[in-house]
Amino acid sequence: MQAQPPNPSLAPSLAASNLACRRGDRLLFRKLSFTLGEGDALHITGANGTGKTTLMRALAGFTTPFAGEVSREGELGLLDERPALDPDLPLGKALGFWNAVDGGGDPSQVYGKLGLSNLLEVPVRYLSTGQRKRAGLAALMGRSVPIWLLDEPLSGLDTAAIETVTRLIEGHVKGGGLALIASHQRLEIEGLQTLELGDYVPARAVEEEE
Ligand SMILES: Nc1ncnc2c1ncn2[C@@H]1O[C@H](COP(=O)(O)OP(=O)(O)OP(=O)(O)O)[C@@H](O)[C@H]1O
Structure with a gap:
């Protein structure tokens, strides 16, 4: 079966349904669901090693999630540490x-x-x-x-560049795009939603970390 070409007349969207990802034999997070549409910006937070990069790569389709589904309308681009x-x-x-x-x-x-x-x-x-x-x-x-997946977009930037990049992200979503931003930094973006990935870590994984 041939993949359907993206239909640019449809509004962009990105949804995760009951998503779980693992690395090696460790389940990083599970039961993660969200739906984002035109004009939405979501800040993904979480301690080092929680699985933010893993989540971004799964959303981008570069890795297969352990469970659950990703669905989207519109093209996406991933910005990570390897441009x-x-x-x-x-x-x-x-x-x-x-x-x-x-x-x-x-x-x-x-x-x-x-x-x-x-x-x-x-x-x-x-x-x-x-x-x-x-x-x-x-x-x-x-x-x-239309869909931006940004993994630590502000790391390594000076103060002026942080402001510039923040405004560019804000402009993108205000213009009808959508953005997911994994970052340890505070983001000053109007209407920004937050998802704490640590809330989706299975209890056993938390105990193992302690
Ligand atoms: N190829 C791999 N094989 C096994 N485990 C891996 C692999 N790559 C990453 N991991 C582990 O998966 C976990 C999640 O890594 P990930 O990079 O997604 O976390 P993160 O939340 O983005 O972390 P950070 O905030 O440090 O960037 C970490 O414990 C990491 O050691």
Whole structure:
């Protein structure tokens, strides 16, 4: 059976139903359900090792959950600590690849906002941690996908960049997109909902941690 192509006329949505994920033989979380639609932003919190990255990857379809289902309407993009940018290409060319693939509009405004305009000739491998993170977001924005999965999008960013990226996320959801943000940092985003992943950790796993 052929997969149905996404229907851009439908509003984006992302839902998890009774989701459980494990790593090795350890059940990280279970009975996790939520539904997000156009304009929703959800902050996923949880101590180190709770399973936030695992959850993001399961939602993105990169790993199969142990139980439950993920359903979505609309394309998604995942920003994690490994931005999909060729390390050997100059940043501008590496970002241009994504723009060409997904047919985004003129990216120069985004580069300016994210402070990347002067770095476009620099090979990706020479970028600092914060610059790389900003480049990853620029790549995501170039793709014009409605669903953003952001794994620690603010880590390694300076104060000004934290503010910029926060406003870009807010702008994305206000424009009808939706965003899930796994972060240890406080997020100042209007209407933000919060999901504490620790609430879904099975009791035995909590005892093992103690
Ligand atoms: N490949 C793997 N095999 C087995 N266990 C793994 C593997 N990768 C991660 N884990 C374990 O799965 C658990 C969840 O990891 P995950 O990275 O999802 O947590 P996290 O909540 O994102 O943590 P952090 O806040 O530190 O980023 C951790 O205990 C980790 O050690």
